[in-house]
Amino acid sequence: MAAVAEKLARPAPDTLLSAKGTHRKLGYLALGIALLLASRVLPSPAGMKPEAVRTLAVMAVTILWWSTETFPIAITALMVPVMLHALGLVPLVDAVKDGFGNAVVPFTIGVLGLSAAFNSSGLGKRIAYRLLSVAGTGTAMVTGVFLWMSFLASMFMDDIAVVVMMLPMVLEILEALKAEPKRSNFGKALMMAVMFGAILGGIATPAGVSANMITLAFLSKNANQHVSFLHWTVLSTPISLAINAVTWWLILWLFPPEIKKFPFTRDMLRAELKSLGRWTTAEKTTMTVALVAAALWLTSDWTALPTAFVSLLILGGISLPGVGVFRNWNDLNRKIEWGGVLLLIGGLIVGIAASRSGLADWTVHAALYKMASIPMLLQPAAIVILVAVDSLGFASFGTTASVNVPLVIAYAQQNGLPVLALALSAAYASSVHCILVTQTPSIAVPYAYGYFTFKDLAKIGILVTLVTAILTTLGMMLAGMPAS
Numbered sequence: 097m098a099a100v101a102e103k104l105a106r107p108a109p110d111t112l113l114s115a116k117g118t119h120r121k122l123g124y125l126a127l128g129i130a131l132l133l134a135s136r137v138l139p140s141p142a143g144m145k146p147e148a149v150r151t152l153a154v155m156a157v158t159i160l161w162w163s164t165e166t167f168p169i170a171i172t173a174l175m176v177p178v179m180l181h182a183l184g185l186v187p188l189v190d191a192v193k194d195g196f197g198n199a200v201v202p203f204t205i206g207v208l209g210l211s212a213a214f215n216s217s218g219l220g221k222r223i224a225y226r227l228l229s230v231a232g233t234g235t236a237m238v239t240g241v242f243l244w245m246s247f248l249a250s251m252f253m254d255d256i257a258v259v260v261m262m263l264p265m266v267l268e269i270l271e272a273l274k275a276e277p278k279r280s281n282f283g284k285a286l287m288m289a290v291m292f293g294a295i296l297g298g299i300a301t302p303a304g305v306s307a308n309m310i311t312l313a314f315l316s317k318n319a320n321q322h323v324s325f326l327h328w329t330v331l332s333t334p335i336s337l338a339i340n341a342v343t344w345w346l347i348l349w350l351f352p353p354e355i356k357k358f359p360f361t362r363d364m365l366r367a368e369l370k371s372l373g374r375w376t377t378a379e380k381t382t383m384t385v386a387l388v389a390a391a392l393w394l395t396s397d398w399t400a401l402p403t404a405f406v407s408l409l410i411l412g413g414i415s416l417p418g419v420g421v422f423r424n425w426n427d428l429n430r431k432i433e434w435g436g437v438l439l440l441i442g443g444l445i446v447g448i449a450a451s452r453s454g455l456a457d458w459t460v461h462a463a464l465y466k467m468a469s470i471p472m473l474l475q476p477a478a479i480v481i482l483v484a485v486d487s488l489g490f491a492s493f494g495t496t497a498s499v500n501v502p503l504v505i506a507y508a509q510q511n512g513l514p515v516l517a518l519a520l521s522a523a524y525a526s527s528v529h530c531i532l533v534t535q536t537p538s539i540a541v542p543y544a545y546g547y548f549t550f551k552d553l554a555k556i557g558i559l560v561t562l563v564t565a566i567l568t569t570l571g572m573m574l575a576g577m578p579a580s
Contacts, residue, residue, distance in 0.1 A: 120164075121164065121165075121166045124160060124161065124164045124166040125161075125166050127160065128157040128160055128161055128166065131153050131156060131157050131160075132150075132153050132154070132157055132179060132182075132183065134153070135149050135150045135152070135153035135154075135183070136150065136183070141458075143458060144454075144455075144458045145453065145454045145458070147185055147453040147454060147455075148453045148454045148455035148458050150183045150184075150185055150453070151180075151185055151449050151450055151453040151455045152455055153183075154176065154179045154180055154183065154185070154446065154449065155446055155450065155455075155499065157179065158172060158173075158175070158176055158179075158442070158446060159499075161175070168435070169435060169439055170434070170435035170438040170439055172442065173438045173439045173441060173442025174438060174442065175442075176191070176195075176442040176445045176446055177191035177192060177195065177445055180445065180449050185449055185452075185453060186445070186448070186449050186452065191445050191448075191449075194317075194444070194445060194448050195441040195442070195444050195445040195448075196441055198313055198441075198444055199313075199402060199403075199404040201404075201437065201441060202404040202407055202408050203302075203303075203309055203403050203404040203407045204306060204309060204407075204437055205407065205408075205411070205432065205437060206389075206404070206406070206407020206408055206409075206410040206411055207252070207253065207254055207303050207407060207410075208254055208432045208437070209407075209410055209411045209414055209428065209431075209432060210252065210253060210382075210385065210386060210389065210410050210414065211253040211254045211258070211261075212414075212421075212422075212428065212431035212432055213378075213381075213382040213385065213386075213414040213421040213422070214249070214253065214261060214382060214386075215261050215431070216378070216421050216422070216427075216431060217376065217378035217379045217381070217382045217421045218372065218376065218378070218379060219378075219379040219382045219383060220249070220261040220262075221261070221265065221372070222369070222372055222375075222379065223245070223249075225265075225365060225368055225369040225372070226369060228241060228265075228365050229365040229366045229369055234356065234357055235282055235285075235353040235355050235356060235357065236348055236353065236356075238269075238286075239282075239285045239286060239289045239344070239347060239348065239353065240289070240344050242262060242265075242266065242286060242289040242290050242293065243289035243290075243292065243293040243340065243343070243344050243347070244293060244340070244344075245262070245293065246258050246259070246262055246289065246290050246291075246292075246293025246294040246297060247293040247294070247296055247297035247300075247336075247340050248297060249261070249294070249297065250293065250294040250295070250296075250297030250298045250300075250304055250305075251297045251298075251300045251301045251303070251304055251333075252301065252303045252304070252386065252389070252390055253303075253304075254298075254304075254305070254306075255294040255295055255297075255298045255304070255305050255493075255527075255538045258290075258293075258294040258297070259290055259291060259294050259538045259542060262290045262294075263290065263542060263545075266286050266287065266290055267545065269286065270282070270283050270286065270547070273355060275355075275547075277545065277546035277547045278546060278547065278548070278549060280354065280547065281351040281352055281353055281354050282351075282353035282354060282355050283547035283548075284351040284547055284548045284552055285347050285348065285351040285352075285353055286547075287542045287545070287547045287548055288347045288351065288548065288552075288556060289344075289347060290542065291530070291538055291539055291542055292340070292343050292347070292530070292556075292560065293340065294538055295527055295528060295530060295538060296336050296339050296340045296343060296527075296528065297336065297340070298493075298527055299332055299335075299336045299523065299524050299527050299528065300329065300332050300333045300336040300337075301325065301328065301329045301332070301333070301393070302325050302328050302329075302393075302403060303325075303393065303403075305493050305494075305527050306439075306493060306494035306497070307493040307494055307496065307497035307523050307526040307527050308328070308497075308523055308527075310444060310494055310497040310498055310501060310523075311497055311501050311519055311520070311522070311523040311526075312328070313444060314501045314502050314505060314519070315505065315515075315516070315519055317448065318502055318505050318506070319505050319509065319515050319519070319580075321515065321516065321580050323516065324396055325393040325394060325396050325403050326393075326394050326395070326396065328520075329394065331516075331520060331571075331575055331578065332520065332524075334571060335524070335567055335568055335571035336524075338567045338570075338571070339528070339560070339563055339564055339567050342563050342567070343556075343560055343563070346556055346559055346560065346563070347556065350552075350555060350556055350559075351552070377419050378419075378420070378421045380419075381413065381414065381416065381419045381420055381421060382414065382421055384413070385410055385413035385414055388409075388413070389406050389407075389409070389410050389413075392406045392409075393406055411428075414428075415428065439494055442498075444498060446498050446499065448502075450499075450502050450503070464503070464507045467482070467507070468507075468511040468513075472513060472514070472577065473569065473573055473577070474569060475513055475514075475517070475518060475521075476517055476518065476520075476521040476565075476568045476569045476572045477521075477565040477566065477568065477569040479504055479518050479521040479522050479525065480521050480522075480524065480525040480528075480561070480564055480565040480568055481525075481561070481562075481565050482525075483496065483500045483504075483521075483522050483525035483526060483529065484525050484528075484529035484531070484561045484565075493526050493527045494526075496525075496526040496527075496529065497522070497523060497526040500522050500525075500526060501519060501522050501523065501526070504518050504519055504521075504522040505518075505519055514572075514577040514578060514579040515579050515580065516578040516579055516580050517572045517575070517577045517578050517579070520568075520572070521568050521572065524564055524568055525561075525564065525565075525568075528560060528561060528564045529557075529561055530553065530557045530560065530561075531553070531554050531557035531558055531561065539553065
């Protein structure tokens, strides 16, 4: 009995692991608080204001707590205005106004709502099967279909939503072919196609990824430049198309599929498509809303409709009585990742504080001044590589843009360099620095299925980053290095 009692009293392994995790998080919490307190008494480096030191501490603590998940990531984002207010940097009311009140927030919610409608209505799956039935059964072509399908969808949908939409189809194919995780090159190729297609399509339009929306917000706030949806798309789409085409070749070169043709025919794919039946009302509504939104976004120069206005219309369209995808608030609420919205807001507030406190200006003088000696035509490539290197520890494209874009804008302004060209370069790099699994959920989610390794991703991620640097430079040169 004594032995049984002793065994029952002994903590279970799961409890011990949980306790260790809690102690570790408490340590990170204490370290963060210590950094914030130290920032109030530490001497400032030459030329750096005390406010800039405290802002740097807030940024460091935010990144520490994000990367270690000391708090849930969205809660850490909400701690940003609290820390800024407590350190006397930005009054809470101003932080809430600049963060929650930014037009990028309703814009993001509308894009997430449209992504949810594609998934919930089944339209995404129908489109995928349609394209596969046309593409044929060659594995190289199918890899390309998933890459380009993800690319096109991600131009107007959040990248993680596109990945989530594509993954069930990819897994179904790989299971049917009995492709072994980590051993099957075709498994690696298909996963890479979905991930990189979604990521690269995201840089083509402002609606593609949060980093773009953040860049637009900082161009407006810090550089007084109001870049339209169409202007961004015209400049960015050719560059993203070129990067995606080279990425297709890189995927097939690094991971040549061991299977050349599928064991099932186009007729079988068409049968799968037929089993979906006729278009439902929800699918028709989703397609109509998506086309109308795209048309309004692209014609905003003529209609003068704000992009956020169109995004809010999306929410109304997908919730129309009788024909909408979502019949009540709970259905839509469950499909939108509100934590991502809060993360976006936290990143915006951090970036605004960096600009207000003088941290951005000081960083430009102290850390980036040597880059000014690089020829102007090579500046976009230098920015892409710089952002890719300094953001390896980030776990969000939005965070990367929030930290880097304000600094790049200040650097361009102070050195007479083309502001828009370099801000766009920083935005692209914020989304395409996919070298580590931890850098975005768009990679972390597919990685969980075990088809590729850290080494596989680093191998192609480094090459795609270099390709992005080269093609961004060429694209900006052809565009005349736009300053505004």
